[in-house]
Amino acid sequence: MNYYPKTIRNAIRSISKLPGIGEKTAERLALHILRAPRAEAEQLARSIVELKEKTLLCRRCFGLSDAPVCGICSNAGRSEHMLCVVEQPSDLVSVEKSGAFNGLYFVLGGTLSPMDGIGPGELRIRELASRVAEGSVREIILATSTTVQGESTSAYLAETLKRYPLKISRIASGVPIGGDLKYVDQVTLRRAMEGRRDVT
Amino acid sequence: MNYYPKTIRNAIRSISKLPGIGEKTAERLALHILRAPRAEAEQLARSIVELKEKTLLCRRCFGLSDAPVCGICSNAGRSEHMLCVVEQPSDLVSVEKSGAFNGLYFVLGGTLSPMDGIGPGELRIRELASRVAEGSVREIILATSTTVQGESTSAYLAETLKRYPLKISRIASGVPIGGDLKYVDQVTLRRAMEGRRDVT
Numbered sequence: 001m002n003y004y005p006k007t008i009r010n011a012i013r014s015i016s017k018l019p020g021i022g023e024k025t026a027e028r029l030a031l032h033i034l035r036a037p038r039a040e041a042e043q044l045a046r047s048i049v050e051l052k053e054k055t056l057l058c059r060r061c062f063g064l065s066d067a068p069v070c071g072i073c074s075n076a077g078r079s080e081h082m083l084c085v086v087e088q089p090s091d092l093v094s095v096e097k098s099g100a101f102n103g104l105y106f107v108l109g110g111t112l113s114p115m116d117g118i119g120p121g122e123l124r125i126r127e128l129a130s131r132v133a134e135g136s137v138r139e140i141i142l143a144t145s146t147t148v149q150g151e152s153t154s155a156y157l158a159e160t161l162k163r164y165p166l167k168i169s170r171i172a173s174g175v176p177i178g179g180d181l182k183y184v185d186q187v188t189l190r191r192a193m194e195g196r197r198d199v200t
Numbered sequence: 201m202n203y204y205p206k207t208i209r210n211a212i213r214s215i216s217k218l219p220g221i222g223e224k225t226a227e228r229l230a231l232h233i234l235r236a237p238r239a240e241a242e243q244l245a246r247s248i249v250e251l252k253e254k255t256l257l258c259r260r261c262f263g264l265s266d267a268p269v270c271g272i273c274s275n276a277g278r279s280e281h282m283l284c285v286v287e288q289p290s291d292l293v294s295v296e297k298s299g300a301f302n303g304l305y306f307v308l309g310g311t312l313s314p315m316d317g318i319g320p321g322e323l324r325i326r327e328l329a330s331r332v333a334e335g336s337v338r339e340i341i342l343a344t345s346t347t348v349q350g351e352s353t354s355a356y357l358a359e360t361l362k363r364y365p366l367k368i369s370r371i372a373s374g375v376p377i378g379g380d381l382k383y384v385d386q387v388t389l390r391r392a393m394e395g396r397r398d399v400t
Contacts, residue, residue, distance in 0.1 A: 003296045005266035011251040014244040041252045044214040045245040051211040052241045066205035096203045
């Protein structure tokens with residue numbers, strides 16, 4: 001580090017703060033940027049600033065967006081009757097990548113976790129209820145994680161929303177595709193047995 | 201990529217242009233920056249811009265510097281009688297990291313490579329000669345690579361500089377430390393035999 005002038009040391013220090021990037025890699029990247037065309041370095045710097053400044057949360061689904069209402073919520077081709085509830089914006093992206101869902105989303109903002117002081121008031125449960133009260137949603141798919149917190153959040157939501165005339169479903173859990181039964185844990189296998197489907 | 205708003209897509213695209221960083225890693229880094237404090241993202245962006253804008257070449261040695269004369273050239277504690285000639289600024293850093301040299305450097309800017317149109321005029325050979333003509337240098341250490349181009353550049357420099365009253369040396373080549381003879385190539389082994397030293 002000390003073998004470089006200050007400008008390079010600063011860049012190495014900033015870059016190595018990124019997750020999974022050590023000092024050696026940061027050094028390599030800094031020297032690359034130094035050799036790269038000025039426009040490329042400026043574009044990189046600008047995109048980092050804009051990433052922070054211009055990324056918003058969609059006011060409908062609370063997912064990541066660059067406009068007040070995101071591309072999914074404003075897409076008339078998607079079914080407004082199905083609402084998939086996820087924990088975080090990144091979970092929305094995961095479901096979206098699967099290509100298995102053509103409805104709308106709602107990002108809860110986390111899971112219930114009394115140990116960490118996160119109760120229903122810390123999540124967007126009130127916002128979810130008013131969204132449902134609008135009346136266009138006919139099915140809620142609870143796509144929180146299958147962790148203890150995700151499961152209990154899902155159960156809590158199912159209980160809270162049951163006063164609305166809705167179908168409420170939970171994503172299936174079981175053996176992952178490509179999974180060898182030898183390596184699947186017992187809880188998952190028990191779930192897979194309980195959730196078995198008739199194939200005859 | 202298309203599952204993200206434009207600000208995030210732009211950041212992913214810029215970050216994934218860096219060497220050794222694929223789209224998956226770029227996605228992870230962009231989402232990290234999005235969650236990181238604003239000051240950290242701005243610091244990263246600023247250091248990238250300053251890296252390009254404020255890094256200069258030292259006018260004595262042509263190494264990387266943030267001032268007209270670099271920290272090594274302006275360090276009175278280093279011997280001005282020894283001058284180590286390297287190809288690139290990064291080679292200067294490599295020699296410096298070894299801690300084996302306390303003299304000054306001269307960055308040539310490349311190696312002779314007639315096939316690529318790089319002759320003596322394209323390198324800083326004239327600048328090196330005038331540096332030597334100043335009179336304080338007593339030994340030149342030729343530390344170009346041990347590639348074909350590096351070797352021939354070294355030979356060319358030795359020939360060009362022999363009219364000055366100088367000791368001219370070349371870094372040793374041989375078996376790398378920790379190297380198993382089984383895996384050392386024949387040319388290196390031949391060099392190691394030729395360059396053998398008396399240990400009695």
